[in-house]
Amino acid sequence: MSVEAGRVQGVETTIMPDAPSAREVLHRVFGYESFRGDQQAIVEHVGVGGDAIVLMPTGGGKSLCYQIPSLLRPGTGIVVSPLIALMHDQVEALRAVGVRAEFLNSTQSRDERDGVERAYLAGELDLLYIAPERLSSEQTKRFLERGRIALFAIDEAHCVSQWGHDFRPDYLSLGELAERWPDVPRIALTATATAATHREIAERLSLRDARNFVSSFDRPNIQYRIVSKNEVRKQLLEFIRTEGRQGGDGPPSAGIVYALSRNTVEKTAEYLRANGVDALAYHAGLESSERARVQSRFLREDGVVIVATIAFGMGIDKPDVRFVAHIDLPKSVEGYYQETGRAGRDGEPSVAWLAYGLNDVVQQRRMIDESPGDLAHRRRLSAHLDAMLALCETVGCRRVDLLRYFGEESTPCGNCDTCLVPPEVWDGTVPAQKLLSTVVRLKRERNQQFGAGHLIDILRGNETPRVRQHGHDALATWGIGADLTDQQWRGVIRQLLAAGLLATHGEYGTLVITEASGEVLSGVRTVSLRTETGWVTRVKAARPAAADLDVADRELFEALRAWRAEEAKTAGVPAYIVFGDATLRAIALAKPSSISELDGITGIGEKKRASYGEAVVAVVSGRVGSDS
Template sequence: MTSPAADSPLDVLQRVFGYDAFRGQQAEIVEHVADGGDAVVLMPTGGGKSLCYQIPALLREGTGIVVSPLIALMHDQVEALRAVGVRAAYLNSTQSPGERADVERAYLAGELDLLYVAPERLSSEQTKRFLGGGRIALFAIDEAHCVSQWGHDFRPDYLALSELAERWPDVPRIALTATATEATHAEITQRLELGQARHFVASFDRPNIQYRIVPKRNVRSQLIDFIRAEGEGASGIVYALSRKSVERTAEQLTASGIPALPYHAGLDAAVRAETQSRFLREDGLVIVATIAFGMGIDKPDVRFVAHIDMPKSVEGYYQETGRAGRDGEPSVTWLAYGLQDVIQQRRMIEDSPGDLAHRRRASQHLDAMLALCETVQCRRVNLLRYFGQAAQPCGNCDTCLEPPAIVDGTIPAQKLLSTIVRLERERGQRFGAGQIIDILRGTATARTRQHGHDSLSTWGIGADLGDQSWRGIVRQLLAQGLLASRGEYGVLGLTEASTGVLRGETTVMLRDEPERSPRVRSRRRDSALELEPAALELFEALREWRAGQAREQSVPAYIVFGDATLREIAAARPSDRAGLAGISGIGEKKLDRYGDAVLEVVSAHAALGA
């Protein structure tokens, strides 16, 4: 589409995208970039980042070039823009030579508003020469945290994007991400040469998301219980660290009557593409995946995200949980973690090929993630503090809704640390948590008999606590820096801070973990259920009509209309185009394309109710 020169950002927002007003800092960002300024934008998932470069691209002369690492999703991103009348296209390796030639011709002829390219393609000299033959309105660098080696998703091809400033010094650039600590933020600025850019940092809070973290016991059974209680019939994502775990979990969910598909990098590319397509287009499907899945997923109605293994960093956790509730509706995130997760990740860090600085950063990331898991304070306060943002207790996370009991754990901690001391000093031995817990509980095994551990003075002094309780204590001491896990086998050792505990100079406060996790009542409600009965029936009729439209066009249903738009139609029951035009999410193009059909559904429903 061509935007009249007199159009203001608000005109474009209303006419093209169908929204009455900008949110948060959107208006300020749009005006700054449209006027030719560079920007670094940190905004949470679902906060409306894409409008911050799409609208300036429509206001400026030329084509907005969007750098995105998400080749598999470019088609749907472009289709969503075309659905509102924006002339958008992409260039990537999935296209035939003829399709690429058509896009290149349209770009050079000035017939595109937005062009999506992958960083790998943009780093080639051939692509840069090609872009130089057209008029560039702006560069938008999406998922900009990928440039940071401090971040959780470093992509080397992003480093070459610093050349954009040298080659096109007069073209504004906007770097956007939903995930950045102060260190990552600084590295984005430095590596992309955005030293003169304005910085816009929105709140990282996602108040519609409820955070829950529980100790692992029988994790797949725990997961099934969670989905049945909170997410049955809803779309969701389950993350696991290994491909084997992904496949086993998907099989177990399916066997339990929960529709689920696996997704990981070891699957054939065609299978992955089909899985992603089904997830975007079907309701109620659960994807069990490694972190290979999800970045840039635009599906707005993901109602839950679950982790059955502890993520490697808070940034990764925040990015992954942010895929829930992009539509702003109440959603739940759930994480189960255990001592073995910590030991396994420590071992992976020690075995990693990176240098000492890399391993130190990875350890810092893991320490912060463990601290989030073990906190007895509000999860959201802890999470936002990691990103440099102060917050008050939210009242909508597990530790707020069911505050954990805190007990004096000094004596159990002394027993455990004393056992480690005796093993090292008396026997010259080091062991992992399992063997030490067997000693504390006085559990006779082939291994304890082999090493004569039943003769230790600490044998059986912790028999009053169960295995799970001792594992919880080990986790918490690791999180508090009172214990260290080292080496290939995760052997436990003392730290400098351990001495104060052994001498009785340091009090150790621990979370009192029950043998079963308490059932946290969710505040999540399906907003559709808040409609009056007649409006709810109309909402379902509109969803059915939308599903038919999506099938005909082979696009995800949300590209036709989002649930929030359909709910507003169902509640307002407009009788003409003027009434429909006032609904959020209905711009000129969608009003022209779908207006009469939507009004027919509303009218038919009214006739049935008469």
């Protein structure tokens, strides 16, 4: 095949003049009529040999930004993907649309790896997925040098940041790709990066001269909600029962529940199962075969809920996750955004639900105090936590605060909990003074420090054995806070901690004042607090678009889902690899009566039309015929 030479950013490039256009590949292979956002500009830039850094939200179509250039350029696109457990499904999804894709990882036999290597060397692959650990070996690099590389795509590029939430040491070695293959374009992609992480990606991956594409981080289909933690497993169960179903009364939806500890993961999954939810536990302590089984069920079956530590979900391509719930406070806004972004990748309405309480703050502060590393490291962790607390405690639009963290200004969304049910704010100056005064008196008069529970007992006048043991019923502040409930006092303490007007100390999380506390005690500074009851008020549920179909269309949609489930089971692939819900909904509305009428329906390219067209038309005609 003849080629022409060109130059991008001073780099020699090769362009195939007889190759189809990017838009032709988008339609013929992937079944989409047009690009979204920056996709076309990215594809064209990388397609002619340019380097790029792409910051685009989960579900924004990052994969197409390297898949299409790999199909347009001579050679094989090498994709660095951090989780080998997901490579199989990533490759299956590409094969389903006619792309020649393979992976190389430790799950394969020697014969399987040999077959993939021969295909690569023979120029028979469009895309090859490799883990960063494998690519860092000299043996792998020498092997790749023997073939022709179209581009390098570094997925989940935020993993290069040592201060980020998902650091992977092997990503650091990827910077030398520029030296070894100076003429091969590189594209680094991530769904989450602050300005600092963005700079670190450019520096560590030697992409200082790359073109930067920063899309909006907004995911308007996700409804962000944060509730006050109070019997969190019961709260979670109620949330799943009321909103964890498609359309409110349809079949169960897929969801992910995140917790910090393995023990909490196990107990929560057990509790949900005991209450009728198809829930599975996932954490690093499980045998690899069990983790693979859990992940396979989640990807291949409808209505499965995974309860997991943050080890689960990176790179998950399942598009129809309807909710992501956190029952422990995330350590950073980056981590929270990355995890919630696993909901609603198909663009359908989804919910990000977080339960957060006083113990979360105390636990996180203690973990920071006890973390290894120098003072600068602990300060960085504290800054991450402070930003997360600010998001939780905001009385404004959560989406505005979330996007501002990533350097993006926006207007109130009208779809998060604080927009739908604006929280009430009250003057908490006097309660704050009562609490801080109690902390000061205990330290000054008795050289004692206590945790939140004991301070609340003193303020409320609760005559507990511990209060009597220490004679704290003789303190001047004894019983002066009886006008607030225990839960309200816990809210006061939590918000003072979040505002830096109170701090925790030591292994047991005792409470101490800060420099700013003096301004409150002296009356120089007032304290505004949000009313606790505002956090449990119900808000309008997010409803999948399929719920808005009329009765006949909804029945056709469900018939198509049933057909898809059987097709996926027979093929041994996740249902979304056959078709996503958005495509099934489009079919239900269009009601094609012939295979040719499937052309133009989103998500149906040439290969899928040939593979499934006849069966889809049969399902449609069967339902439409029965309704007439």
